[in-house]
Amino acid sequence: MTDEATAAERAERIRRLQERRAGTSARTVTAASSTARGTAGTGTRSAPARSAKPRRRHPAAATRILLAGLSVASFLGIAGSVALANGAAQSASPAPVASTPAAAPPANATATVSPVQAATPVQAATPAQSATPAKATATVAPHAKTRGS
Amino acid sequence: MGAQTQIWWESARAAGIVAWALATLAVVGGLQLSTRLVRTPAPAWVLDVHRFVGGLAVIFTLVHMLGLLLDPFIGYGPLDLFVPFASAFKPTPVALGIVAFYLLLAVELTSLAMRKLPRRVWHGVHLSSYLLFVLATVHGITAGTDRHNAAFQWACLLASALVLFMTLVRILAPRRGSDRATRDRAAPDRASRG
Numbered sequence: 001m002t003d004e005a006t007a008a009e010r011a012e013r014i015r016r017l018q019e020r021r022a023g024t025s026a027r028t029v030t031a032a033s034s035t036a037r038g039t040a041g042t043g044t045r046s047a048p049a050r051s052a053k054p055r056r057r058h059p060a061a062a063t064r065i066l067l068a069g070l071s072v073a074s075f076l077g078i079a080g081s082v083a084l085a086n087g088a089a090q091s092a093s094p095a096p097v098a099s100t101p102a103a104a105p106p107a108n109a110t111a112t113v114s115p116v117q118a119a120t121p122v123q124a125a126t127p128a129q130s131a132t133p134a135k136a137t138a139t140v141a142p143h144a145k146t147r148g149s
Numbered sequence: 150m151g152a153q154t155q156i157w158w159e160s161a162r163a164a165g166i167v168a169w170a171l172a173t174l175a176v177v178g179g180l181q182l183s184t185r186l187v188r189t190p191a192p193a194w195v196l197d198v199h200r201f202v203g204g205l206a207v208i209f210t211l212v213h214m215l216g217l218l219l220d221p222f223i224g225y226g227p228l229d230l231f232v233p234f235a236s237a238f239k240p241t242p243v244a245l246g247i248v249a250f251y252l253l254l255a256v257e258l259t260s261l262a263m264r265k266l267p268r269r270v271w272h273g274v275h276l277s278s279y280l281l282f283v284l285a286t287v288h289g290i291t292a293g294t295d296r297h298n299a300a301f302q303w304a305c306l307l308a309s310a311l312v313l314f315m316t317l318v319r320i321l322a323p324r325r326g327s328d329r330a331t332r333d334r335a336a337p338d339r340a341s342r343g
Contacts, residue, residue, distance in 0.1 A: 060197035067198065071167055071205055075212075078163035079156075082295075086155060 158223065161216025162294060166301065168209035169289050172253065173308045175203040176282045179275075180315035184322060200260065207257050210250055242292030249284035252277050282312055 058064075178199035182192060217225045229236040233244035259266060259274040286305055295301045 058197070059191070060194050060201070063194070063198055064201050067202060068205065071171060071209065074170070075160075075163045075167045075209065078166055079159045082159045082162055083155065086159070 157216045157220040159216075161213050161220060164209045164212035164216055165289065165293065166295065168206050168213055169285050170304070170308075171202050171206035171209060172282060172285055173312065175199055175206055176278055176312055177308075177315065178202060179278065180312070180319055184315060184318050186315060186318055203257055203260065207253060210253060214250070239292050242288055245284045246288035246292060249281050249288055252281040252284070256281065279312075279316065 178195055181187060181190075182195050182199060185192070214230050217223060218227070218230060223238065225236070229243070231247065233247045234240045236243040255274050256278050259271050263271050286309060289301070290296050290305060293301070
């Protein structure tokens with residue numbers, strides 16, 4: 001009785017092993033046949049199998065492309081938004097403020113011009129603001145030295 | 150002032166910001182390599198990205214300088230771009246940017262020639278990237294036209310905090326090499342105990 005049980009167990013174990021091996025070999029056969037089909041499909045039947053394999057890409061190749069694209073997109077985005085902001089600032093600001101810093105006031109109004117009003121063009125010509133082309137005018141004096149170089 | 154003349158100025162501003170962001174990313178990548186603060190990305194992948202981002206930072210810095218050179222209003226010449234304190238406009242902040250550019254160039258060139266250089270030399274030059282990050286950030290805050298922009302200010306703050314945190318981890322955390330040495334020393338003891 002026990003011998004029969006052990007024999008049955010052994011047979012069952014052998015059957016499972018054979019099934020597992022068969023499954024593994026079936027997968028191997030499937031993979032091999034698919035590789036062969038791929039090789040035949042490309043028309044390089046005589047070439048060795050490793051030459052038919054696609055060249056292995058670098059692990060970080062996709063990240064490189066992504067980073068380069070993101071950098072260029074950020075560059076264009078920032079430049080575009082700066083240009084838009086400059087355009088909006090130029091359209092919003094009244095033109096005479098920028099174009100009449102040296103305009104002589106009327107004779108009867110000279111006494112009413114306060115120092116603050118008179119200093120407005122000078123304030124607009126400070127280096128920090130003169131570095132922004134949108135705010136800069138052609139008559140900015142302090143930066144004239146570097147403009148010519 | 151025409152739109153064409155402003156293109157160079159806007160390009161210079163945008164390229165400067167992008168170059169700073171890329172340099173920050175490269176510094177963070179290098180610190181990640183040395184601290185292994187985050188486990189998930191493989192070190193080889195981080196190293197590759199770190200190198201690539203460093204190269205991109207150099208390219209965008211050159212675009213930044215080219216924009217300044219070609220902008221007709223600011224009127225920078227080669228002397229203003231390459232010699233510290235030669236610029237009449239904000240000499241000190243611009244000089245910080247010039248020194249940061251030279252450091253970036255030194256770090257990049259020594260990294261390219263890493264295999265031909267003694268490791269101590271390469272490492273010494275590479276450590277100057279901390280100074281490079283500080284100089285570039287201060288240059289952006291003091292000389293940049295976008296320094297009043299809230300997004301730029303927040304970016305500077307967050308990037309500085311991240312770099313500072315990772316640097317502290319790098320300094321204070323036990324080194325991996327010493328861990329390995331400790332393990333190696335402990336292994337024979339365990340083996341002898343059986």
